[in-house]
Structures are given as C-alpha cells and as structure tokens.
Amino acid sequence: MNKALAVLKERGFFKQCTDEDLLNKKLDEGPVRIYVGVDPTGPSMHVGHMVPLFAMHHLQEAGHLPVILVGGGTARIGDPSGKSDMRKMLTIDQIKENAEKLKVQISNFIKFDGDKAKLVDNADWLAPLNYIEFLRDIGKHFSVNRMLTFESYKKRLEKGLSFIEFNYQLLQSYDFLELYRRENCILQIGGDDQWGNIVAGMELIRRVEGGEAIGLTFPLVTRSDGKKMGKTEKGAIFLDPEMTSVYEFFQYWRNVADADVEKFLLLYTFLPTEECKKLGALEGQEINKAKEILAYELTKIIHGEEEASKALEGAKAAFSAGGAQDKSGMPSGEIAVTELETGVNIMDLYVQSGLCSSKSEARRLVSQNGAAINGEKNSDVDAVIGLDSVVEEDGEKEIVLKAGKKRFFRFIVK
RNA sequence: GGGGAGGUUCCCGAGUGGUCAAAGGGGGCAGACUGUAAAUCUGUUGCUUCGGCUUCGAAGGUUCAAAUCCUUCUCUCCCCA
Numbered sequence: 310m311n312k313a314l315a316v317l318k319e320r321g322f323f324k325q326c327t328d329e330d331l332l333n334k335k336l337d338e339g340p341v342r343i344y345v346g347v348d349p350t351g352p353s354m355h356v357g358h359m360v361p362l363f364a365m366h367h368l369q370e371a372g373h374l375p376v377i378l379v380g381g382g383t384a385r386i387g388d389p390s391g392k393s394d395m396r397k398m399l400t401i402d403q404i405k406e407n408a409e410k411l412k413v414q415i416s417n418f419i420k421f422d423g424d425k426a427k428l429v430d431n432a433d434w435l436a437p438l439n440y441i442e443f444l445r446d447i448g449k450h451f452s453v454n455r456m457l458t459f460e461s462y463k464k465r466l467e468k469g470l471s472f473i474e475f476n477y478q479l480l481q482s483y484d485f486l487e488l489y490r491r492e493n494c495i496l497q498i499g500g501d502d503q504w505g506n507i508v509a510g511m512e513l514i515r516r517v518e519g520g521e522a523i524g525l526t527f528p529l530v531t532r533s534d535g536k537k538m539g540k541t542e543k544g545a546i547f548l549d550p551e552m553t554s555v556y557e558f559f560q561y562w563r564n565v566a567d568a569d570v571e572k573f574l575l576l577y578t579f580l581p582t583e584e585c586k587k588l589g590a591l592e593g594q595e596i597n598k599a600k601e602i603l604a605y606e607l608t609k610i611i612h613g614e615e616e617a618s619k620a621l622e623g624a625k626a627a628f629s630a631g632g633a634q635d636k637s638g639m640p641s642g643e644i645a646v647t648e649l650e651t652g653v654n655i656m657d658l659y660v661q662s663g664l665c666s667s668k669s670e671a672r673r674l675v676s677q678n679g680a681a682i683n684g685e686k687n688s689d690v691d692a693v694i695g696l697d698s699v700v701e702e703d704g705e706k707e708i709v710l711k712a713g714k715k716r717f718f719r720f721i722v723k
Numbered sequence: 724g725g726g727g728a729g730g731u732u733c734c735c736g737a738g739u740g741g742u743c744a745a746a747g748g749g750g751g752c753a754g755a756c757u758g759u760a761a762a763u764c765u766g767u768u769g770c771u772u773c774g775g776c777u778u779c780g781a782a783g784g785u786u787c788a789a790a791u792c793c794u795u796c797u798c799u800c801c802c803c804a
Contacts (some may be wrong), residue, residue: 364768534760534761536750562757563759564759564760565760566760566761567758567761568760568761570760592760593760595758596758597758597759597760600758600759624759627759667770667771668770668771669769669770670752670768673752673767674752674753676753676767677752677753677754677766678753679753679754709794712752712753713752713753713754714753714759715759
C-alpha cells in the first residue's frame with residue numbers, strides 16, 4: 310500500500326474511497342494535487358473542521374500538493390449535507406472577511422511556501438457564471454431523481470429544502486471539475502458527509518472531460534460520550550483565540566474522555582503513530598499524561614508553542630495543589646485597589662470576572678458551595694472581599710477565584 | 724392562490740382564564756465519589772437593589788386576572804392548485 314495512504318488509514322482518516330486501487334497507484338506515481346474545500350460560513354473554523362486539514366497535512370508531508378479551496382462562492386448558498394436546518398444567509402462582505410481569517414488558520418496545518426500548496430477561492434469562477442450556460446453545460450449532467458436518493462437530501466425533504474441549497478451539489482461538483490481542469494486535481498478529500506458531493510463531482514469530470522478522478526472521505530469524528538465534537542454548552546470550540554481563549558481550548562482537550570484519547574492523538578496531533586498508540590494505552594491515573602500531551606500538542610499547532618506552554622502552566626498552577634507556578638496562562642483580569650478598599654461583594658466579584666453571567670448564577674454557585682477564593686471555599690453570599698483577601702506571589706498581588714472544580718479566574722490587583 | 728396544523732423558558736415537550744416563572748425529560752451548573760475521566764447519587768437551573776421585575780412568535784384588545792379568550796400581523800410545516 311502507498312505510504313501516505315497507509316498513514317491516513319493508521320491514523321483513522323479513512324472512511325471510504327471511490328477507487329482505492331487507483332488511488333494507490335496515483336499516489337505511488339508521484340505528487341498528486343488534492344482538493345479539499347472549506348466554507349467561510351463563520352469567522353473562525355472550529356475543531357470540527359480540522360480533520361480534513363490534518364489529513365491534508367499528512368498528505369503534504371508525503372510529498373503531495375494540497376489545493377485548499379475556500380468556498381467564497383458556495384458559502385453564499387449553504388450546504389445542506391448533514392444539516393437539519395437551512396443555513397443563515399451571509400452577506401458577501403461577511404464571507405470575504407471570514408475567508409481572510411480562515412486563510413490564516415489554514416496555514417497552521419499546511420505549508421504554503423514555494424508552490425507546495427495552493428489556496429483558491431471558488432468565487433473566482435462561480436461568481437461570473439452565466440445561469441443559462443451553466444444549466445446547459447453542467448445542469449444537464451445531473452439527474453434530479455438520482456439526487457433525491459441521496460441521504461442528505463432525503464432527510465431534508467422531510468424538513469424542507471430550498472432550491473438554492475438543492476443546487477449546492479452542482480456547484481461543488483463544478484468546483485471539482487474546475488480544479489481538475491485548472492490544477493489537474495484528481496483527488497478530492499472531505500468528511501464523510503461530503504461523499505455524495507464528491508462522487509457527483511467525479512462523475513461530472515468523467516462526463517464532461519472523460520477524466521478519472523478519485524474521492525476519499527474521513528469518518529465523522531464523534532466523542533465516546535455521544536456529544537458533538539468540539540461543542541460545549543457555551544458553543545463551539547473555535548480556533549480563533551478571540552472567540553475561544555487558548556486556555557479554554559487547551560482545557561477542552563485536557564478533559565476529553567479516556568476512550569477518545571488515542572483517537573484524538575492520532576487525528577489531531579502530528580506525533581508519530583506509535584507514540585499516539587502508546588499514550589492512548591495508558592490506564593488509570595496515567596492517562597492524564599496522555600491528555601496533557603494531546604492538549605499541549607494540539608494547542609501548539611493552533612496557537613504556537615509559547616501560548617501552549619502558558620496554557621499548560623496555567624492549568625498546572627490551577628489544578629496542582631502546591632507550589633508557585635506560572636499562572637500567566639490562566640484567564641485573568643485587573644481589579645483596582647480602590648475597589649477592594651471599599652470591599653466587593655463576593656457575587657459581584659464573580660460576575661465581574663465573567664465566571665458567572667448573572668448575579669443569580671453567582672448566588673447559586675456560592676450557596677451551593679462551589680466558590681472558592683484563593684483556594685478557600687466560601688459559601689456566604691454576603692461575604693465582602695477586601696484587601697485582606699489579596700495574596701502576593703512573584704511580586705504580583707492577586708486574588709484567584711475558583712468556580713466549581715475546573716474554572717478559574719485571576720484578578721490582578723492594580 | 725385555497726385549506727389545515729402549529730410557533731411555550733438552552734433543547735424536546737406538557738399546559739386551553741386565576742393555585743404558572745410555567746409539569747416531565749434532555750442538557751447545563753454545583754455537591755459527593757474520583758484521575759481536571761466515565762458511571763452513579765443529591766441539589767439546582769429567567770432576572771433582581773430580594774420590594775419586586777420581565778418571559779410562553781409580534782402588536783393590539785376583552786377581563787379584577789391571560790401562555791391560555793378575541794383581532795391583526797408574522798414565521799414554519801402539511802395537503803390541494
């Protein structure tokens with residue numbers, strides 16, 4: 310088996326392929342241009358979008374040539390695959406802005422120096438399309454009967470599917486065709502929800518150009534507890550540090566279920582396969598090491614080594630009982646000395662820190678014994694926090710709030 | 724265009740004049756147990772200056788009193804054209 314393909318399989322990136330033998334052959338023959346699409350429907354990718362990019366990373370390592378398509382055109386429509394509701398329509402400006410941000414994030418996975426990889430925007434060819442011509446040249450190759458048999462459309466038929474979304478498949482197929490023509494892309498990869506779209510693209514290439522293209526999909530990543538990947542109560546975990554703080558990002562991975570550790574190490578880090586397996590096999594208390602490594606490695610990829618170390622140290626400082634560690638990675642904010650001189654009610658302090666979003670919530674937290682100031686539980690809702698609660702460490706005056714077991718906030722006294 | 728069914732708190736979903744800040748479940752949060760795990764058990768789950776205040780698609784109206792009744796609007800789904 311081709312080495313690159315073997316790596317993908319080993320690491321859990323293989324779900325199905327339209328023609329595995331052909332893929333093997335092509336990958337062996339030399340660098341293959343590979344297409345993967347990312348839609349700029351949000352200002353940041355979230356962790357659910359990472360799989361195809363990690364796969365692409367491994368393929369690039371093996372010498373192949375990624376073509377990353379930012380769907381500036383298709384984002385204007387919305388892909389119904391796997392969605393139960395119609396997507397919000399975005400303005401063109403929003404899409405452009407999103408696309409710019411995505412490009413930065415993509416470069417964490419893919420090296421763009423030289424001509425090792427390409428970034429293209431399908432708005433370049435989709436926007437100027439002429440409707441009549443498109444229908445004549447492309448639309449004629451699609452059978453509505455056939456499209457309706459696709460699982461993704463079938464599901465939506467029960468809920469309602471707008472015509473605009475129904476066309477998504479044609480556009481994505483056309484993208485594949487364009488990239489086949491322009492860049493000689495013969496392989497498209499994507500999540501398994503893209504299977505139908507990918508296959509449709511291949512067929513279009515065959516019909517229009519007589520060309521032979523291949524599709525490869527990855528399993529949709531699930532968590533062992535059945536929850537959605539990368540979703541928390543507060544929403545998705547984003548790659549943009551403005552939207553999900555590095556510390557929070559780190560903690561998400563630090564807290565994955567035991568059963569997911571190995572899978573995630575393989576999918577979401579660049580560590581060698583054997584090492585991932587070794588770490589994933591750890592048991593009991595020991596597996597926490599593996600989780601720490603997972604969190605650190607992935608944070609490093611997305612946010613850089615420095616930020617990853619900070620998050621790691623911040624977490625250690627928060628969770629390990631003793632010793633003065635570097636707390637700079639912990640979420641923090643400032644508080645004025647004057648405020649403390651007067652004294653601040655404990656609930657107000659929690660609201661101010663952002664650990665609680667309302668006073669009622671803070672009241673609940675405190676009265677349920679979930680609040681701790683500098684490590685000491687405090688369940689008195691009338692408690693007033695003043696200067697006597699300030700502790701000094703490493704020359705910095707601070708108050709560390711804790712909410713529940715895992716959430717911390719550090720007030721730096723100014 | 725015609726007809727029908729609907730829109731309830733984070734989600735699902737009960738509620739058809741006062742006892743409704745609204746059953747039940749899910750999810751969340753907190754506590755116990757632990758390994759910053761899972762499972763389990765317990766409590767809690769609109770906001771609040773703790774006087775009250777705002778919520779049941781939107782706006783009006785009836786009533787001492789409305790999520791519940793009336794009017795208009797709006798959105799969603801289904802059937803027919």
